[in-house]
Amino acid sequence: MAQLQLKGIRKTYGNAVQETLKGIDINIESGEFLILVGPSGCGKSTLMNSIAGLETVTEGSILIDGRDVTHAEPKDRDIAMVFQSYALYPTMTVRENIAFGLKIRRMPKEEIDAEVARVAKLLQIEPLLDRKPSQLSGGQQQRVAMGRALARRPKLYLFDEPLSNLDAKLRVEMRTEIKRLHQRLGTTIVYVTHDQIEAMTLADRIAVIKDGELLQLGSPKEIYERPSCRYVASFIGSPAMSFIPLKVERDGGNLRASLRSADDDQMYVPLPEKLAAYEGKEIHLGIRPEHITQPLAHKAGQEATSSGKFRIEVTEPTGPDVMALIRINDTEVHCRLDPDHTVDPGEPAELMIDLSRAIYFEAGKEARIDV
Amino acid sequence: MAQLQLKGIRKTYGNAVQETLKGIDINIESGEFLILVGPSGCGKSTLMNSIAGLETVTEGSILIDGRDVTHAEPKDRDIAMVFQSYALYPTMTVRENIAFGLKIRRMPKEEIDAEVARVAKLLQIEPLLDRKPSQLSGGQQQRVAMGRALARRPKLYLFDEPLSNLDAKLRVEMRTEIKRLHQRLGTTIVYVTHDQIEAMTLADRIAVIKDGELLQLGSPKEIYERPSCRYVASFIGSPAMSFIPLKVERDGGNLRASLRSADDDQMYVPLPEKLAAYEGKEIHLGIRPEHITQPLAHKAGQEATSSGKFRIEVTEPTGPDVMALIRINDTEVHCRLDPDHTVDPGEPAELMIDLSRAIYFEAGKEARIDV
């Protein structure tokens, strides 16, 4: 349970030309669960390593519970970390790998044994305890790496993509365990993941990083529904939000825009009044796949919904849903359909667009228009 | 483009007590995209390594285009592989890593350069070409590992969790690229993934492996909708299918079962006539989260749907949906709700159950009852 403050963290690797972290400022409350997301190579692991004290930061300072630990030894920070690359000790068995951090801290032998047993059970690696890491599968190695961290009771946990190599089923179970752990111990956690569901369900707050800069910091709901910029909007959610260029028109008292299907069918959608300033201009409409669906009776007739016929270009059944690609205003747009609702690629289908959650961007600009 | 036949592949690691592969038989058609899924440690990587010739199989034989290659050298099999652990050549730059397999094949220098450039562009690693692997982030390393395989034009691609460390956005892009590549070249591909969407959208067929045994082999739709056994049913789909114990009753002409909510409210659901043999017995009903939803107007009144009030125990917003946990017949059941449809944990809510896709198991048995 510790408060973690990152103040203007900058980091340039020794032989690199570019700065990797360009001034990251985050205050993480005691007991908070922070998730870092960002594109591959944006500096997440670097930030984690810096927090742990494994990389020296070039500038800025790191405070744990108000104490400046920027130059403290890793072992004096009381942090446990799961490495993206696992970094298991090759000469030790799984058991020894997990017990190592405890032994170092002079925990009595029986307690260590009990702790190892507990963690092994939780991670379902009990039969593997006496193997060497080289005799494990990838996912098993990753679980041992988790085990090494979970066996300890540090002030701060750092998890760097700890579940990436696990199967979906196990991942859900692990996620639940982590959540439970967090609730029980209230330890502060910083967690990197590429799994949207993980991010959405685990996080108290999500930090979106890109190119070493913090783009947005907020609750999962905020990030998902009110992304601060186009990049965040497109990054979060899978398949990604689609951006449809459209012209703001005024028809009578209401603002509206026309959406043109690939077959040149036109339909009009109402726009919020706050966009009045953009009348006659082109803006981009950001809409998520789950808001373009087959007509839903319970939504029909709501103010923000409209329907139209669009030709389905590609369908991708994912199991619970079918993802489809349509074309609106010459832009590819993803939509999410019910598998029961048969649509055929190449054929037009009646779709419903729900703009209640849509967001808007000025053409060519990053920032979102507040509506 | 090659046909791959696995005949009774068994494998026991030298110092292991247990068999890792227990007789795997799969015929992979030329140009087919086969996806292997299975819990962590089930033997997927071992099978991939065996196909590549990196592990000797203990029993069984491997045929490529009808030719027995069980004992052939990896280099004579014309295979490209992405390793779960990347296995990048540490002394070479990214460029050299990618070019290596081409140089070996004496491709002219210009062609190699062109190919490396193409792959680098595709994988968005162009600025990294002159770095050493140790200077890359995890996801960048994984993309290089991909690049090494994609640069080549083998008979057979083996991908072992090639996208696990990429962010969702990039992963979607890569998925699309792989799909495109497969369509263009028609190369046979064997692919391991833990990502359901990847499995569902990429595969021609999915093979589900557990503990070294092949549980089911079929199209994604088959696997998802008609899992051969309880394990497959529970393994595929996330959150997993819920299994509700219920008693088959006959009410008049129709078979039905009663579902009891946590608040002891009762409701009856109709069962298919084929379950007549189980009248009076307990069976398990398998139902996926997306089939327990808020009431949907367009489905209401359909034969297989019924509605009832259930107390919501936990909600987990994932962005596009809200996953909720309810309790039916004393069993935890996952359901998927629309975020617009506000429900509060602890409160009862009216939910709709769609049994049209439900499947049934005899209590305590693995096999599915054919209905």
Add this chain to the structure above:
Amino acid sequence: MAHSGVVSETTSQPARGRLTQRLQQWLPKLALAPTAAMALVGIYGFMFWTGVLSFTGSTFLPSYEFVGFDQYVRLFGNARWLTACTNLAIFGFLFIFCCLAIGCFLAILLDQRIRNEGVIRTIYLYPLALSMIVTGTVWQWILNPSLGLEKLMHDWGWTSFQFDWLTNPNMVIYTIVIAAVWQASGFVMALFLAGLRGIDPAIINAARVDGASLPRIYLRIVLPSMRPVFFSSVMVLAHIAIKSFDLVMAMTSGGPGYASDLPAMFMYSFTFTRGQMGLGAASSIMMLAMLLAILVPYLYSELRGQRNG
């Protein structure tokens, strides 16, 4: 610069407060301290002392009347010194090259999961167990035309066989190469083998799938990652080359004439037997200077290269 090390600068920031923490930070340097002290005295102190001597007219034992560069002038006027330097160049190059090639080759062969690897490895290694004096004696027998190989061949009926390198002033240095390679290549093999055993098999697997044949895998994948081993080997071999004093002594005593003389012998005999310590010191300083000229660029490139390796 040192960022691939786990810790970078610890010097910049004063340790906060506690003594133990400061101790932790100094521990690495503390650990080096004994060696640093030994090197400072045992290598650089003594080297400096030798340097000083080379500018004196020391004869029998050190004396400190300075004579400027006289000793160096004399040194380069000495035909034997020039022969010795040429010999070292030939010997050093051939010796290092052959040892690396043979050692590396044998290590690779031995790495192919060979039955009885232990026995073979010991056989390759054992020559190192013999002191150079013994090696020299045995090879002197073998190469001696009237005792060894030539006589053997004649005894066996091949009477036209001739091998008189040992007595041929132009060839004698090569016989020393043969003996020295015989002695040291096994150790290079061991060094390489230890290196090979540290390589991640996954990387080799990747190369196999990439279609590389075994020789190719070693050439392109394994050997490049053995750069540090090469580095160690070159250092060890250069050291042996410079030290081959005993070997030459036992095989040829520098003869015929002084055709197989080496700088170390030159230095030794001038310093200790001929009472020209100043000249001897000058020759050792020159030896070091020559080494420096070759070594420094190599060290530089190696140490730089390994940072991001």
Add this chain to the structure above:
Amino acid sequence: MASHAEKKLTPSRILIYATLLLACVAYLIPVFIMIITSFKTTGDIRSGNLMSFPEVWSVDAWIKAWSSACTGVQCNGVSGFFWNSIKMAVPAVLISTALGAINGYVLAKWRFRGSDIFFSLLLFGCFLPFQVILLPMAATLGKMGLANTTTGLVIVHVVYGVAFTTLFFRNFYVGVPDALIKAARLDGAGFVTIFVRILLPMSVPIIMVCIIWQFTQIWNDFLFGVVFASGDSQPITVGLNNLVNTSTGVKEYNVDMAAAMIAALPTLVVYVLAGKYFIRGLTSGAVKG
């Protein structure tokens, strides 16, 4: 490893074995000569050639070399020197290996400003011809009161051995992924613990190489032994030298060779023992990427 061991005998493997055996022969011939010579009688040596087997196998030469050959005024063979050598070599090898391991560890994993330069400067020490340092070292040892003691000799060997041991270890540790060290540091391990618990267990092959090298160097060293050891603590090389250089009457090559073999035996034993630890794949599987 069993899964890999059963390789079929393909032509290329036959070729490999053939090459290896050929090399064995090449390495063995000189020692073969030494051994058969040591078992010959003096008469045998004169009549036969180098490669001919002894007429009668005689162990007299070995017995003589061990216990009764003359090395100067004493005629007690090399046995006494043998123990002197052990007393000197064992501590010197252990100390220099230990120091080298620690140095290598610091230089590879705890770099600081100037550590590379320190390393280069140390390496340069490998190339100091040892003759250069005889006099100043003698003076230094004299001042420390360690002249002509085994302790002094051990110190000398440590000082000039540590450059190599450092080199070996440093270059080995460079190849160990930093991630392991990082993980251990987070687990709370400090400088010493990381070294002892993480790195040492994976250093077995290089420790063996190091011991092989150091033991060989120290055991076979003549120069330091003769210069820095006094009469009754002289190492075996000095004894061997005195024995071989006893230059009167018939040169007893058989005794010389037997003595040489005796002198080499401990090193051979070290090789055989150390060799066991060259096992495959100690670092694999630890870290991905």
Add this chain to the structure above:
Amino acid sequence: GQVEVLHWWTSGGEAKAMGVLKEMMEEQGHTWKDFAVAGGGGEAAMTVLKTRAVSGNPPAAAQIKGHDIQEWAKLGFLTNLDDVAKEEKWDQVLPPIVSDIMKYEGHYVAVPVNVHRVNWLWVNPDVFKKVGVEVPHTWDEFFEVADKIKAAGIIPLAHGGQAWQDATVFEAVALAELGPKDYTAAFVNHDMDVLSGPKMVEALTKFHKIRDYIDPNAVGRDWNVATKMVINGDAAMQIMGDWAKGEFTAADKVAGKDYECVPAPGTEGSFTFNIDSLAMFKLNNEANEKAQMDLARTILRPKFQTIFNKAKGSIPVRTDVDMASFDDCAKASMKAFKATAENGGLVPSMAHGMATTSAVQGQIFDVITNFFNTKDADPEATAKQLASAVQSAL
């Protein structure tokens, strides 16, 4: 007290003789600490000695000879033996040419042990008989005889191709060509004119010619192996100091019967001497000093002189020792020693460090050995080179 003696008398006979000395010392109640460093004509031993001296604990006595004694004394390492010398009347029993070498600034600092004659020619009479030639007395005769021996398929001259052996032979040739006076001028006083003069050129020419009469395998051969060739009849002659006798003796050969010793060709009236001596170092322990003095005393006692020199093949340094028990060669040597001491034919051996400093000696060695091992070397140029080499080492 304890005496530590550094020496390289490790070979059979010598070692035995040292054993006698050890016993004699022990009889006087001292302990003997043997410090033998064999090999290389004492090179290793000198190195050890220097380091021991530098480290501040030199042995009580060390085998040092010729000019080196002066060097050590000059550096102040050697102790004064005058008391013993007076007591034992060394000045009376030692020829001046010997005692001069042992003294530094008029004080005794070393004890001579023996005198070797270097300019011997060792002959296997059987070979000569078989070939039918006479033992040569001049170099011209030598070449004549050698041609015949060679024609008979026997190696005329047994030789070992090591620098000091080359120099030993060269020294004999040079002495014959130059005569004792010029020999001294060249190798003791370093007269450049003589060194590069026509006589030297002639000496070099003859010396080079000897190449034709040795076998190609001589390179690196030890002197005793060469002697063995004479004993076995593989070779007819060897030019070597009288220590070679030990080899003959060890092979049960009798002087005058199985082998002959004659002066090297052209050096009948001369005697190239090589004196072994033990220099005494300053010690700081009284008991040990006493032992040291007793050692000095004992060495020059006739009893030890006889035993030691018989074993070593040399002759006693005391001219008053009874030679009756010595062999013919030793007797002849003693006779020549006394005679040449009178007539000026007694010259110090250059090859064995008696004539000049080790620096100059080394330079001469280099020139000589290189010359001897080069096929088409030019004597004239070499003579000049010799002069400049000597010059450079002065």
